[in-house]
Amino acid sequence: MSDDVHEGRCTCGELRYRMTSRPLFVHCCHCRWCQRETGTAFALNAMIEADRVVLQAGQPEVVDTPSASGRGQRIARCPRCKVAVWSNYAGAGDKVRFVRVGTLEQPDRLPPDIHIFTTSKQPWVVLPSGTPAVPEYYDSKLMWPAESLARRRALSGAR
Ligand SMILES: [Zn+2]
Numbered sequence: 797m798s799d800d801v802h803e804g805r806c807t808c809g810e811l812r813y814r815m816t817s818r819p820l821f822v823h824c825c826h827c828r829w830c831q832r833e834t835g836t837a838f839a840l841n842a843m844i845e846a847d848r849v850v851l852q853a854g855q856p857e858v859v860d861t862p863s864a865s866g867r868g869q870r871i872a873r874c875p876r877c878k879v880a881v882w883s884n885y886a887g888a889g890d891k892v893r894f895v896r897v898g899t900l901e902q903p904d905r906l907p908p909d910i911h912i913f914t915t916s917k918q919p920w921v922v923l924p925s926g927t928p929a930v931p932e933y934y935d936s937k938l939m940w941p942a943e944s945l946a947r948r949r950a951l952s953g954a955r
């Protein structure tokens with residue numbers, strides 16, 4: 797098994813999945829919407845091609861949920877314990893999943909590549925100086941590694 801494979805699951809274990817490569821990019825989002833959805837200070841999402849997230853057990857229940865953009869997000873949850881494992885946002889479409897890093901067996905392997913929406917960051921959260929941080933959103937062309945940009949181009953080309 798490759799070092800880039802990441803296993804994840806819900807809390808009750810009915811839902812199990814595998815990320816088959818490293819993600820495109822990892823967001824730590826400090827927006828108020830993420831704070832409300834998680835009940836905590838931020839959300840940690842690994843963006844990855846949907847076909848690189850392979851279900852190992854169970855079938856997620858998809859819940860339509862309002863989002864800041866007004867276009868909504870679809871949150872995949874365990875049908876039994878209701879823990880959220882990933883989301884699809886209208887903006888990125890069905891081909892990119894935002895996997896909740898905290899549901900991985902080894903979440904420590906995927907620290908944030910960027911902190912976003914720091915304007916609403918809770919004041920006690922102190923960001924490390926080595927990681928980019930932006931007040932709201934950013935231009936991925938400027939921030940993503942070339943390999944991730946190429947993977948995303950491949951995604952929009954192949955349909
Ligand atoms: Zn569960």
Ligand SMILES: [Zn+2]
Nearest residue numbers: 825826827830
């Ligand atoms: Zn957010």
